[in-house]
Amino acid sequence: MPRQFGGLWPALVTPFGANGKPDIAVVERLVDQFARDGLDGLYVTGSTGQWPLLTLPERQDIVAAAVRASAGRLPIMAHVGAVTTEDAVTLAKHAAKVGADAVSTVAPIYYPASADVVFEHYRCVGAATDLPLFVYHIDIAQKLSADPRQYTERLVALPNIAGLKMTSLDLYLFGLIRAYGGDRLQLFSGADEVLCHAVVSGSIGAIGTFYNLWGKSCKAAWMAMRAGKIDVARAFTLRFQTAIARVLAAGSTWTFLRQAMQQKYRIDIGMPRPPLGSQDKPWSDAEVAEIIALVDGNP
Amino acid sequence: MPRQFGGLWPALVTPFGANGKPDIAVVERLVDQFARDGLDGLYVTGSTGQWPLLTLPERQDIVAAAVRASAGRLPIMAHVGAVTTEDAVTLAKHAAKVGADAVSTVAPIYYPASADVVFEHYRCVGAATDLPLFVYHIDIAQKLSADPRQYTERLVALPNIAGLKMTSLDLYLFGLIRAYGGDRLQLFSGADEVLCHAVVSGSIGAIGTFYNLWGKSCKAAWMAMRAGKIDVARAFTLRFQTAIARVLAAGSTWTFLRQAMQQKYRIDIGMPRPPLGSQDKPWSDAEVAEIIALVDGNP
Amino acid sequence: MPRQFGGLWPALVTPFGANGKPDIAVVERLVDQFARDGLDGLYVTGSTGQWPLLTLPERQDIVAAAVRASAGRLPIMAHVGAVTTEDAVTLAKHAAKVGADAVSTVAPIYYPASADVVFEHYRCVGAATDLPLFVYHIDIAQKLSADPRQYTERLVALPNIAGLKMTSLDLYLFGLIRAYGGDRLQLFSGADEVLCHAVVSGSIGAIGTFYNLWGKSCKAAWMAMRAGKIDVARAFTLRFQTAIARVLAAGSTWTFLRQAMQQKYRIDIGMPRPPLGSQDKPWSDAEVAEIIALVDGNP
């Protein structure tokens, strides 16, 4: 049996310094913050962590720093997905070497790929190490899961497969994979908006962008949900979804996160690598504070 | 304040006789069955009720029969959506005259329609009677709700608006409409697959096809969910979603429902009007019994 | 061998009187106009002819009037597609009885339908009469043609099949059906925007909305294209596409057509049945004249 994971995991943002490079010192501060906040794990160099814009050495440095800074307090799952299978395998081996607790990978990007091509890519990554593998399921432009039973069967046959990060609002598909996969698949919910709903489909935890900012509040809501406090979960969900909608509608998500994390943690994550964030506008401090409080409540 | 609705409502199937006409006697038996089962209301001549394949007089007969058979035991919501606005208005007035409790309408079909055209159509239906209006939201091929706040504002401004039947797996949109609309909108979940999940987004009940067959079990699961019995709701959800997937994958939904309702209620809903059901295959009695039991449990 | 059709065919608008009913006298005037303009046929009670908003008797009256008014000058293809297979068959038989030259049908609407259901619907319509059958191919939300070879094989096996009205911008699919179907399928282009391009994929003619207004000019361009006058066809295409874009962007297509046909033919097609056209705004006469001239050239 693979190791059991679960709980509330930020998909760690990659902080950048003024020199345009990943800021490893800030990575370490973030890991420490989230460990002290009592969160349950970290998903590193994923989409929120901007993997497509990073070089391989940069990605390796970030994973190594997260493992080091965690010092066993939080399990570290390294997203090792890459454009070439070879790079993904290289990253997986490195993650194992530096002590990451699990690896994860997206499907091949850019070129349309058949299911056979996708699963061969997954297979190579899974077989590269002894670490548990979590496939990163994204439902945009992906027809792989049209037959959920067959999809689940192919997933459970992968070497070292432990579960999925399901980044999808589709809780019907989520539930079917949970039903067909049973205990063979640990399903993390990857769509922040349905953090609490996914519990009803058998999620064992959640991985997401906004847990960088609201990790403690989200963990509390998720635990309330698991404990059957539906009114608490519902009230939280409406506030959380509204906050997300307000941030996304403005088209300046990175500057929101940056300013909000500065206000809340006194940590500066800097600006990402263009084109990401290149047109982000600054927010007023008051609006940032108001949106933070919408989820966290007033202090 | 409009009347408050809620609970578990079958989207009533329209039963057909051997002569190819709607079978009013069977309509009455179904209504009686669902009232005795303790369900909470009926949605009549909707998509499950095959409105596009029925004539106006047929639709009026069915609504009148449902009201008559319910005799006040179950509120009756008449779906009056039609291709022409005039027909929808005619049906709404008839529904009011025969004593239906609410009306509902889909957006215009077949021709792509602007938001202005859609809302004018809704406005005419809402203004046609004093009955509460529930807009039937379908997310296929509909861009209306791209800005959920604006969409909600236009909805709450409709005459006699009371709520929505949200037939969508998107519980982020569901929650945003709930958050923006507050108590002004009563939201029924219309996607059977997420019956329990929708509670977390503030649903006041559910309307759906499969409640014709599994109404009592679904109501019990929904009440368990509301009472915070997450384990019960999760276990039910995985079984229910699996059963739905098994039925839909076979491409013979109508014959499944027909045979299952015969087994369970001794009521024959006949075969629908082609092209619906024209290629449905018969099921084995054993498989039907097995799928029924998957949701209801074994007797 | 079925009769050979071809050339430039308006998808006849259905004109309405002030009483909200189809105006048969105006139908006759339009048919006469298009016959005198030297156009090549008429497609009646299709989408432009607003079939979903018409009753069966209304549709029958319009087809009968078109046949009568044509008096053999223009072949009449009756679109008999309907929500129920039975209604489509009824309309097909009526079309044959009153002397139409061909029938056509869309796939079933509203409910998602399997390929088997769709082809059984087509089969019933084709078998209902001895008239040549033209399937009305729309590519929105239709997965039927994902395998173009298989799709073509099923089409050519239909009773009385003569061809397709291909309402799609996809000239790759168009060409594959032409290649696989060979002389067994006469392909009309149904997307006005690619009237001339479709000649390169083997179209035998075109059926469309805007030919109600610009039939003569479009026929001239189409003949130039067939004669290899590429420069003429290209210059026309850019003007025609620009005119279409200008009309569609305004969201008031019906009032444009109405005012333009009044200016050009002195024929009033009235206003359609709501919800169609319910929010159309009036155009300035000058702008209408300018757009007409963009395609027709200045007199």
Add this chain to the structure above:
Amino acid sequence: MPRQFGGLWPALVTPFGANGKPDIAVVERLVDQFARDGLDGLYVTGSTGQWPLLTLPERQDIVAAAVRASAGRLPIMAHVGAVTTEDAVTLAKHAAKVGADAVSTVAPIYYPASADVVFEHYRCVGAATDLPLFVYHIDIAQKLSADPRQYTERLVALPNIAGLKMTSLDLYLFGLIRAYGGDRLQLFSGADEVLCHAVVSGSIGAIGTFYNLWGKSCKAAWMAMRAGKIDVARAFTLRFQTAIARVLAAGSTWTFLRQAMQQKYRIDIGMPRPPLGSQDKPWSDAEVAEIIALVDGNP
């Protein structure tokens, strides 16, 4: 006025050696082959050239080799699109330095990007050198061109803009951009399937994958089309589209190209970098020969 380009351009495949590295000697042989075949230019390190799987130095070597091997016989357009804006700018400057004739770039990939982000990315690439810029328009998952007039206006305002590679079957959009952009935009058709059709929308040439194999035949067909030989263009188009469909349906495009180019040119392009091609099956020599002849005719 920017330099005028046009004609038939292969989107050069990137050949790989047995060591898994780009094979520069084969790049040179291919360039020489296409120059001697009388083709009109080369599009290098685009999607067919597998840019996302190559390192920056590899891309630079390929571009430099193409320029060198062409020795002025064929203009070289370097695709410099990259995940980061900085890399794209670096590649553009290198292309200028080594003597490429134009640069081209896709929109940012992986992350959904607003129009502002996309155009800032284009702007940086255009401003990086004095070379003419061709935007690589792909219509998958891209809402940028929903308003074609506005899209065209933003395009023509870019620094050094010369045109577009329009990789889309939508010849309505193609024509509108041609009409709005006039002589300010040189439009290459990038969808092989509509090579001839695009002439009617004002294409000045075509860039595509299959011209690596069938460049001479495609150029002859394209010139026949421009000369008004519609029957020749139509017959060719049906054969060419059928050949493409046959190759794509097999899901082994790369091995087809490899074996076909071996048969035809005695040049081995090797196997691409996985995941691309990882599940490609070998073809029979007879089938490859048959498909080659379908387009080229029998020798």
